[in-house]
Amino acid sequence: MSDVSTPSAATPAAQTGHWYSVAQQKRLKRRYAADRRLRYLGLGAIGLAIGLLGMLIVSLVYTGHLAFAQTRVELEFYVDPALVKADDIRAGNFRAIARQALFTQFPEVTSRREQTQLAKLLSPGAEWIVRDYVAAHPELIGKSFKMLVPVSDPYDQLQKGLMSRDMPESQRRLSDQAIGWFDKLKKAGLVHTTFAYELFANADSRFPELAGLAGAIAGSFLTLLVCLVLSFPFGIAAAVYLEEFAPKNRLTALIEVNINNLAAVPSIVFGLLGLAVFLGFFGLPRSAPLVGGMVLALMTLPTIIIATRATLKSVPPSIREAALGIGASKHQVILHHVLPLAMPGIMTATIIGLAQALGETAPLLLIGMNAFIPSLDSVGLLEPATALPTQIYSWADSPERGFVTRTSAAILVLLGFLVVMNTAAIYLRQKFERKWS
Amino acid sequence: MNEQVHTANLKTIAQSPLVARGIGNVKVRARNVNVFYGEKQALKNVSVDIPARAVTAFIGPSGCGKSTFLRCINRMNDTIPGARVSGEITIDNQDIYDPSLDVVQLRARVGMVFQKPNPFPKSIYENVAYGPRIHGLAQNRAELDEIVLSSLEKAGLLKEVKDRLHEPGTSLSGGQQQRLCIARAIAVSPEVILMDEPCSALDPIATAKIEELIDELRENYCIIIVTHSMQQAARVSQRTAFFHLGELIEEGDTDEIFTNPKDRRTQDYITGRFG
Numbered sequence: 001m002s003d004v005s006t007p008s009a010a011t012p013a014a015q016t017g018h019w020y021s022v023a024q025q026k027r028l029k030r031r032y033a034a035d036r037r038l039r040y041l042g043l044g045a046i047g048l049a050i051g052l053l054g055m056l057i058v059s060l061v062y063t064g065h066l067a068f069a070q071t072r073v074e075l076e077f078y079v080d081p082a083l084v085k086a087d088d089i090r091a092g093n094f095r096a097i098a099r100q101a102l103f104t105q106f107p108e109v110t111s112r113r114e115q116t117q118l119a120k121l122l123s124p125g126a127e128w129i130v131r132d133y134v135a136a137h138p139e140l141i142g143k144s145f146k147m148l149v150p151v152s153d154p155y156d157q158l159q160k161g162l163m164s165r166d167m168p169e170s171q172r173r174l175s176d177q178a179i180g181w182f183d184k185l186k187k188a189g190l191v192h193t194t195f196a197y198e199l200f201a202n203a204d205s206r207f208p209e210l211a212g213l214a215g216a217i218a219g220s221f222l223t224l225l226v227c228l229v230l231s232f233p234f235g236i237a238a239a240v241y242l243e244e245f246a247p248k249n250r251l252t253a254l255i256e257v258n259i260n261n262l263a264a265v266p267s268i269v270f271g272l273l274g275l276a277v278f279l280g281f282f283g284l285p286r287s288a289p290l291v292g293g294m295v296l297a298l299m300t301l302p303t304i305i306i307a308t309r310a311t312l313k314s315v316p317p318s319i320r321e322a323a324l325g326i327g328a329s330k331h332q333v334i335l336h337h338v339l340p341l342a343m344p345g346i347m348t349a350t351i352i353g354l355a356q357a358l359g360e361t362a363p364l365l366l367i368g369m370n371a372f373i374p375s376l377d378s379v380g381l382l383e384p385a386t387a388l389p390t391q392i393y394s395w396a397d398s399p400e401r402g403f404v405t406r407t408s409a410a411i412l413v414l415l416g417f418l419v420v421m422n423t424a425a426i427y428l429r430q431k432f433e434r435k436w437s
Numbered sequence: 438m439n440e441q442v443h444t445a446n447l448k449t450i451a452q453s454p455l456v457a458r459g460i461g462n463v464k465v466r467a468r469n470v471n472v473f474y475g476e477k478q479a480l481k482n483v484s485v486d487i488p489a490r491a492v493t494a495f496i497g498p499s500g501c502g503k504s505t506f507l508r509c510i511n512r513m514n515d516t517i518p519g520a521r522v523s524g525e526i527t528i529d530n531q532d533i534y535d536p537s538l539d540v541v542q543l544r545a546r547v548g549m550v551f552q553k554p555n556p557f558p559k560s561i562y563e564n565v566a567y568g569p570r571i572h573g574l575a576q577n578r579a580e581l582d583e584i585v586l587s588s589l590e591k592a593g594l595l596k597e598v599k600d601r602l603h604e605p606g607t608s609l610s611g612g613q614q615q616r617l618c619i620a621r622a623i624a625v626s627p628e629v630i631l632m633d634e635p636c637s638a639l640d641p642i643a644t645a646k647i648e649e650l651i652d653e654l655r656e657n658y659c660i661i662i663v664t665h666s667m668q669q670a671a672r673v674s675q676r677t678a679f680f681h682l683g684e685l686i687e688e689g690d691t692d693e694i695f696t697n698p699k700d701r702r703t704q705d706y707i708t709g710r711f712g
Contacts, residue, residue, distance in 0.1 A: 327545030
């Protein structure tokens, strides 16, 4: 095929013929170049996706990381027995105790006006923190103790550097005098920045330094629980029926088409459905996790049904035949053999469906699951509640500067939950994959 | 011409030395069985008698309908949408397509071993115990153990798996898995065992073991085996039926079929002219 004839000047001595001609080399180069281009295109696409995601995360962390720290001041509280009675500690005048503890640091502040201003340095929640501590330790009546209490939001912003000291006084939230007081406390070494446990332990609040996600997390948890309890059994049962029992006729095809379409319906439509039917027609309590869970279950059902059917289809028919061959009846084949093999795929789909439901905001807003929940006492299936995404929504709406950082922090918490859930789904899928072969 | 061959064979069964040798009367009787998959006819007017306590082999080229016919006997074709079966098949003179017959019980009485070994993804013990459990054949754990162990023994597997009954069935080798499937089928005390090319996915040594097993089992069960290998049919069976293009061409004693086939097509197949 290749004749070893006189080699030309362009090609090396032993390489002649079709495969080593100049034209062929050019062709080869073009092919490799096309390979490279495709590769770079793919890399570019991934780079873009990761880049955008990275930008999102970085900006969230940049704005939100400060919310995970809280500025506190260390004060000595004297529990005046005149202000607090042992038989009813919680009714004591802790406001005065807190103010007094602060004023002892500033003996030069005497006028009532200035004292009122100074008192605003502490968070309004400081007195409740002291109250709860004394109520837990009644032996402290008549004695003094040191404790860290949070400062109010403007001072927290100041300490975190979010409030510029260079702006003219009239444009600032804090006067020069106020800043001077704060600096004095700092010089005395009484100002500490510690982890803001309030973000996770407290319910919502008007005051940013006291606002926390506990209520939202509890509400989301209850809502997802209701969603799981409703969508998991019904979804699997529907999928099993469609896959194993339903006759292959027009009606079944119609049902399948409808279920596929339901998976694509915008979530706000489910919210409207919840509003009209659950709240309007059935008269269920507004803002309740029960209703929120029901609406989210409607949204998650199509996902679970479709995924379960796909998993059932992927169970090898040899297992079914073996079970049938030994004389197992239909329900035995499904319950004893097919479902156990399909369960890992079903669980993965359920976790992913729940992760999606966790982040749904529009339907929850429409059924009013955006209540202001200042205390954790009223957490229940039928009580007004809030959820993580709706909490983010209301915090984003708040004008107070302190809520800006908290909104970003809340988004990070929500993303954290989603990452954990999706990782669990992937781990489960890998662990149980191909168990039958 | 086929009709004459068939009537001749019916007479030979009645007077056959097989009956005299105590291999048994007719266990499975098929008359004019037709099978349609949708519009396509897979079996045309098949009539055959299958004796008890013997091995009957179905041979023929690919796509000739032998597996289809096998699956009619335990009504596995019911699970295929669009499959229609007409004609009569009786086991011990009982019509198995009678609407009042419980197909689930039929499948316990007629066991099946498939081409590719398909143990359940459970432990070896559970694989064998599943059948007896769902059919209520054991009153308590001790009886169940007894059934499992004796089935494994009869399948020639007990010695190899005695110490690892709780390991997954899928951890065995191909030949062992097939013997496990046979044990599983035996555990529900069937009367007929259907085997659809049981050795085609196995190596020669495993195949030899299974053939040996089939030979032992035929003393107690009616065995019908579909096989591609004529040598296997010759080794293992007492009766052979040759299928071609959905029709039963010839059937009779294995020795007769292989040394002195009456139909031209049978001869062509056996001598390797086609198939």
